[in-house]
Structures are given as structure tokens and as C-alpha cells.
Amino acid sequence: MTKKLILLRHGFDPADDRVVTYATMNGFEPIILRPFAGDKIPPMSDDIVGSVIYGGPFCVFDEADHPFLLDEANWIQQCLDADIPLLGICQGAQQIARLKGAKVGPPESGMHEFGYYPITATEEGKDFLPETIHVAELHYHTFEIPEGAVHLASSALYPNQAFRIGEKVYGFQFHPECTIEGFRRWQETRQHRYAEPGVQSRAEQDALMMQADAEQAKWFYAFLAKLFPAQSPA
Template sequence: MATGPEKRRLILICHDRGPRDDRVSVFGSRHGFELDYRYPFDGDALGAPEDDVAASIIFGGRFEAYETIKYPFLKDEARWIEACIKQDVPLLGLCLGAQQIAHALGAQVGPPSSGVQEFGYYELRPTEAGRAILPNPLHVVQAHFHTFDMPGGATHLASSDLYSNQAFSYGESTFAFQAHPEVTIEGFRRMQAALDGFFGKPGVQSREEQDRIMYEADRAQADWFYGFLEKMIGSIGPAR
């Protein structure tokens, strides 16, 4: 979706204070957008999307999408999601962000009955409807133990061996990816250190398997995701 020159801001909703070297940030800075990071868990307000907002991306994190009483800021994020959908602001949810979009649309979110988890690089396979977004199977970063049901009116885009609901779209401008295609090799190394307790759990790849697939898959993952962002957000000037 191309944007006019007045739509300069990307609202990037974060659930931690870690480094902002992800592929969304790289794409936005290279294509002339103003990166407006918001940290609602740390007190930042969201309000409603203003006219200069080109798109919004909701990143992953350690919270549960349905724990709105325990984490009241999630209610503000749910209202933001609803406002973006109502105003046709391009919206992308990644991992927790995808679960939040599903939850805001009335779908069930929580751990699967199988008890399996995904941490590593797993193959996504597009549905027939998903081929416009993901033309071919692709290994992408995963780090989660929750899933979501498909919201009413959503289009199912992709599955993996362990989690059938990996991606969906809603309308023309809302997308939800359970995966983390925004994560670089450096970012994944930080994940490995932070999520050391995941190793050995059902479904989780060994560190050796993660390392092997990471170097094989990272370039293709990056190329696909940058192409997706170009289609979803566009640019406001030549890449820098």
C-alpha cells in the first residue's frame, strides 16, 4: 500500500526496552519514515492514529494477550488495534502482537493442548490464499508457546507442522504473523541467551539445529520480509 508524503510516521509498539535493530526499524529508516517507538508497558500513551501515521507494527514480548486485568496497558493496545482497523491504518502484529490482534477480533488465545512450543527456525507453508503474501515455504524465527484461533472474517495465510494457525489477514490492511521475521541473526543470538530455559521442551529445536538453520535461512527470511513491508507500507522517498 503506497503512502502519500504526509504519512511519515510508523508507530512501533514495543514490549521491552531492548535494542531496536530489527528489520522493521531498518526498513523504516532506510525508506524515509519517522520511527515513533511507543512503550505502553512503561507508561507511554497511544491515543488514536493521527493523519500522518503510515502504519503501525506491534512487536512480541513476554505478556499474555488476554491478561488485561494484570496488565492494563494491554487494554490501550487493544483499543489502538481496533482504531487502526476502523481507520484502515496498515497494521502488523508479530508474535504477541499477532495474538493481540486475534484477541481484539474475538478469537481465543492461549497455549495449545499439545503442549508443544516453537523456538528456532521453523518452516511456514502458505495456504492457497496465503500465496499472495508468502509465495513459497520459508523458514522463519519462532519463539512462543501460545497460539490463536482464526478470528471470524479473517483469511488464514500460513501454517507450520506444530502450529496450524501461523498467519492471517483481516480486511485489506491488517496482518498477524505468529513468527518473528523481523529478527536478525544478532537479535536471535540475544533470544538464545534470554530464552535458555526453553531448550529441551517439546517442539523446541536444539541450539545446534537453530544455528545450522539460521545461517541457511536468514537471507531468504530477510528478503521476503522486506518485500512484504514494501507492499504493506510502501515508502515516502528513495531508500537511503
């Protein structure tokens, strides 16, 4: 029986990110769903072994305007109850944090991160991130660390970059799933962000991208291999 990873996306970008690549190369069936566009999330079943909730443009506290966020919150709770691995990226991390009672929203600084920024492990996150690396970022909201979670990483502008709940649930503010091709699309579609405080210029992004992408990919694939161990052939 092929094991499934449920991937909840919040846009129509091509599914060429590193999560999909890892899944298809390691024996999983990636089930890509877009609840914001009407896709229904299936009930939990024995063939579902993990889930990833991607970033997106939605404010996670706007459930009244975007009822699908309630469906995704219900899915997060199902994953927690079933004790399966779960990764929230950017908006997805904020959704997990909100479900666990943490505050989510724009920081008082008003700063944005769009580019490649260094993140550093906290003392408790040394096993998670042994050394400082540059990672792709695109956001202007943040999350507080949920009660009982482990704070794993920070950046200069956004102290809360990663957390872990238990041993199988992670939230990332950054985007290690994003390839160079994916970031190029962001540069074209998010040009209005370049005027915001904290955002790197396109020239800075281009230079850092070439230096950072391979290291980011290496780290993230190793992380995914631990969170979602490769499936043996049937």
C-alpha cells in the same frame, strides 16, 4: 510532512530489527513506544500511516494484571477504524485476534516453537508466501483465525501462522523482523526454553539460522514494501 509508523514494543531489546531498518531507509519516522513501561500511545492523526505491534512475554488475556493491554487494544481498534496498515507479530498477532473475538492461548499439544521452522502457505495464501521458507519463531501460545480473516500460512506444530483481515491488517505468529543478532540475544536470554517440547537445540538453531536468515529477510522486506510503501521525499 514525515509520515510516522507507530511501533509498540514489549521489551527493552535494541531497536535493530528489520521493521525499524525498513522504516528508516524508506522515508518513515519510526515512533517506538513501550506502553508496558508507561509510554502513552498518541491519538490517531493524519501523519500516522501505519503501525506494528511486536511480540513479547505478556499473556494477551491478562488485562487485569497488565492494564496497558487495554490501551493497546484501543490502539488496534483505532487503526482498524482509520483503515491504516497494521502488522501484529507473535503477541501482537494474538492481540489483534483476541480483539476480533478469536481464542488465544497455549495449544492443547503443549508444544513450543523456538528456532527456525518451515512455514507453508495455505491455498489462499499463495500470493502471500509463494514457497515454503524457514522463519524465526519463539512462542508457546497461538491464536485461532478470526472470523472473516484469511488464513495464510501454517507450520507442522502450529497450524495458524499468519492471517489477513481485509487488505491492510496482518497477524504473524513468526518473527521475520528478527535478525541474527536479535536471535542470538534470545538464545542467551531464553536458555530455560531449551527443555521444552518442540524446541530446537542450539546447534540446530545455529545451522538453520545460517541457511534461513537471508531468505527470510528478502521475503519480509518485500512484504513491508507492499504493506508500507516507501515515502517519496518532500
